[in-house]
Amino acid sequence: MMSLTFDLLLGVALLWSAWHTLATADLIRAVVSFIVFGLLMVLAWARLDAPDIALAEAAIGAGLTGALLLDSVGHLRARRRPGDNG
Amino acid sequence: MNRALRAAVVLGAGLLAALLVAAILALPVPAVRLPALVAAHLPASGVTHPVTAVLLNFRGYDTLLEVAVLALALVGLLAQSPPRELTHAPSPGEPVLPLLARVLVPFLILSAGYLLWAGAHRPGGAFQAGAVLAAAAVVLHLARLWPAWDRPGRGLRLGLVGGLLLFLAVAAALLAGGTLLRYPPQLAGTLILLIEIGLTVSLGLLLAGLFLFLAEPRSL
């Protein structure tokens, strides 16, 4: 029963972070929520006895995708600033 | 988008969710059991880790096309990044991140090597190893120790698609022998390792490239 409780809690956390990713007003927060979501996915894969996917999710899903998204948000922000022609 | 349409989308999404949940809770036991088949043929696959056997032998053709997808995305991305001025002048940044990077990166490279070697018999393999290499490059870039990339030169271009070309060459050689990606049993392990080494380098470069060709040029 312990493990089922953990699964249900993790499921709720996944859905909560996913909802935040889409619903929060600030883009940076949205991306951070997404990275949190990715890290929770790593746990979910571990629970599903899928260590290969957990490794890939950590490095690619949360890590690289997160870095790409953060960099892009920064890029969009920087260009929106008045007087910035970069 | 008007309000009625939004309501329809939300309603449709709810309905789809309900149907899907009902469907998966009522699923019968499947007729085909692939795990048993995988286990039965594992000794002939050239590796002992089942996921690697599926990824590079039983369903290796998927992986070939998938590497093509990644290379293709990079080509499409390069078409979108206009030539730009990259600053190469070093500038003093905050000292913590570079220090961390100098410690972290050798560790990451070592782990990539370990993952590549481990993939044959336990979790790991070319994808994870390549991803860790790419992560090392991203960390170096964030620590301002490595510049963003501009136009790739021919050497880098070869590195980017070299893994794909090597995989294709092996596939073509085996196809010339009769069947696409049918490894001779005694060579299977060696050929898979060869492909995985090529893929690790190329996947590392490709994944890093997705970031470094796109990233904000940071002053070094």
Add this chain to the structure above:
Amino acid sequence: MSSGLVYAVVGVLLFVLGAAGMLLLPHLLRKILAFNLLGSGAFLILVGLAQRDGGVDPVPHAMVLTGIVVAVAATALALALLRRLHALSGRTQLADESADE
């Protein structure tokens, strides 16, 4: 209820949330985020359903590894296009369909 089934149900909800997000949210970066949620949902369903009786099935594991790489490739291309669009026109949303003609 097995772990597999729990995660398959979570996957359904993630998929539907992502699909609705792709359709309803105007900002392109949100659409890209929503696509990633949708993809993760589909991956969870694939593995969760296959392992609903508790065993481990390596075949969907390999498929999801493939899917994760495809997803990051698509995400990177989408971000590149978004940044290009923003640089050219200052927009971060797609224009109305009627305005395309």
Add this chain to the structure above:
Amino acid sequence: MNDPVYDVAPWLVLLPLAWAGLAFVWGPGRGARLALAGTALQLLLTLRLAAELLSLGGRRHAVGGWGAPLGIDLAVDGLSMTMLLLTQAVAFAVFIYARAYFTDRSADGDGHGARNHFWPLAGFLLAAMNALYLSADLFNLYVTLELLGLAAVGLVAAGGNAAQVSAALRYLLVSLLASGAYLLGVALIYGSYGTVALSALPLMSADAPLAVALAAALMGVALLLKTALFPFHFWLPPAHGGAPAPVSALLSALVVKATFYLFLRLGLGLFAPLGETIAWLPGLLGSAAIFWGSWQALRAQRLKMLVAYSTVAQLGYLFLIFPLLAPDGLALQAGVMQALSHGLAKAAMFMTAGVFLQVSGRDAVADLAGVAGRLPVTLFAFGLAGVTLMGLPPSGGFLAKWLLIDAALAQGRWGWAAVVIAGGLLTALYVFRVVRQAFASTEARPPLAPVPRTLEWTAFALAAASVLLGLRGMEVLHLLDVGAAS
């Protein structure tokens, strides 16, 4: 070992991947000759494969030697063979055209990015289509769909102006949403049956689990989205109408056919029992596509937009066959003939639009005034392609529509036949709108840039082929009698 004959089919995937990769290594803008040589070889291999198919029957290739359900099977039958032939033939002609088009400095005004990255992207596109036609595995098909979608999006965006990038983003998001739905369908199928190999899956019967019915619905909608059937067509006109001409030709002639093929393949096979009960739906949407697309083509200001909306309309015919599918095979023949003749004609039409754009620098239909006397070959090519789209004899389009009407009348279903005829009349209206404008006399004779003759003659060759196809069409359709290997 499992094949009596040396198998050429997998080479159709390996070759384009190889020349795409090598063209990328060669460098921006290079690789045209490599691509042409590779495609010529693919065309020869396809012809050989067709000959083998006619004499030996359907073909199956177990990749890795494992065989389904453990491994992935490739399979060729008559249906996939016709699509492979169309793909290599059109691609070869478009590549000859593209080589001349992209070396010209005035290409689209902004053809720079497109020129630099066309060859690798086109190679991946071709590999994706060939892999899709050959695959007999639902998950492998998902990977080919992603390869196809990203290559097409990359080609649309490579031109690099805001309109193109915007159209490409819309295309990409639609494509990704559709791929996601398709993948969910695959997940549900795997969960239900424990395999994704088409040969190992049972046909979907009435007592199939709810999950399989949902999978059919998800995959069906996904493929209709990617094929741009009305009302899912909204992404197509800006993408096809905005891309450089060679790209538009590849997308409109070939790419949407690939997803249509998969829809047809699954509708005839795995999901056939379900398909029969709702076959009227694609037929109805197809009819709506014919009227809506033709109407928009009549109103379009830009020539390439007109041709793109014509694609929306012509795709409608492909879906008219679903309510008419019957053991006599007439409707299936009609659908395949429509796919082939539209593929040839629509590629030709976009190529002529590219010529007009290159010589005048403008794309408005109104600017075509007086073109007739100055570009007779190109205008003739446009007219011939129009003959096929209208369905006038002896063109391939005529044969397709004739077979379709035949199928409708054989079943006493006059309504569908009336749609076909009305659609032909509407097509005539928008084709004549262009031709009449080209013959209009005009005071102003703006200077026309010289245009490579290759551009004009490749377009003409494809247009002529689309007309001549009607004469030899029944022989091509004999290929459809080749069933799948067991």
